[in-house]
Amino acid sequence: MKKMNTGDTIATANFSIDTAHSDISFSVRHLMITQIKGFFARFSGTMVSNAPDFSDARIHVDIEAASIQTNHPERDQHLRGEDFFSVDLYPLIHFQSSTLIHVTASNYLLNGYLTLRGIREPIQLQARFHGKSVDQQGEVKYGFELTGQISRKDFGLFWDDLTSAGGIIVDDLIQLHMNIQLIRN
Numbered sequence: 001m002k003k004m005n006t007g008d009t010i011a012t013a014n015f016s017i018d019t020a021h022s023d024i025s026f027s028v029r030h031l032m033i034t035q036i037k038g039f040f041a042r043f044s045g046t047m048v049s050n051a052p053d054f055s056d057a058r059i060h061v062d063i064e065a066a067s068i069q070t071n072h073p074e075r076d077q078h079l080r081g082e083d084f085f086s087v088d089l090y091p092l093i094h095f096q097s098s099t100l101i102h103v104t105a106s107n108y109l110l111n112g113y114l115t116l117r118g119i120r121e122p123i124q125l126q127a128r129f130h131g132k133s134v135d136q137q138g139e140v141k142y143g144f145e146l147t148g149q150i151s152r153k154d155f156g157l158f159w160d161d162l163t164s165a166g167g168i169i170v171d172d173l174i175q176l177h178m179n180i181q182l183i184r185n
Contacts, residue, residue, distance in 0.1 A: 015182040017045040017061070018141060022180045024063060028152075029171035038070035038079075040093075047182060054129070059097035059112065065090060083159035090117045100127070110146060116155040123150055125176065139183055146178040 025039040045061035047054075066087040068079050080087045097112040108127040113120050125148035132142045151172050161169045 012048070012050050014185040015047040015049070015142065016185055017043070018181040018183045019043065021141070022178070024061075024176075024178045026177065027175045028173070030169065032168055032171065035175075036070060036075075038068060040064065040067045041069055042067035045095075045180075053102050054108075055100055055102045057097065057100045059095070059100070059110070061095040063093040063095075065093050084157055086117060095123075098122075106130070114150065114155070117157070119155045121150075121154050124148060125178075142182040142184075144178075144180045144182070146176070146180065148176045150174050150176065 019042075022043075023039055024043055025037060027035040027037045030036045040063045042064040043061060045059065047057050047059045049057040051057075065085040066080055068076055068085065070076055070079070079085055085093075094115040095112055096115075097110060099109075099111045101109040101111070103109060106129045108129065110125040110127045112123060112125075114123045115121075125146045128145045130143035130145060132140055134140055152170075152174050153172050159170070
């Protein structure tokens, strides 16, 4: 296992997501010809790690499902309803890590469980460590970019409709993309 040079020694460090400088977004093919993009405006998360390369990290993220935004108010309401997120019954989307595997100097595989609409499924995300920096207030920040994909149907998001020509309106595969800035507590 390669060690990452983070520039400091970490002994049981607690981190939280700096939500003002992070984003959780997604995209899905529409009519199989374009990508529709969206994001979640409200989320929170923590990471606890004892290892200098974060390889023992325990990560928890909660996303408010009702904060979904796709720049189309009618579509957003549909996504919040029973056909998709059913936010009245399932207000939170939850991620809990199981392992963070250090692959190369800055690359990791993040394994964990995503709970959506009460359904808990394993997922794997590719994670890239972009380094650390000190902000204007003197706080040390750590930057990660995560990508992956899930099948929406694995989480009970079965709504489907066909065009008049028989084409699929919404693809099953959802692309995930997160830029996460962590602040050490």
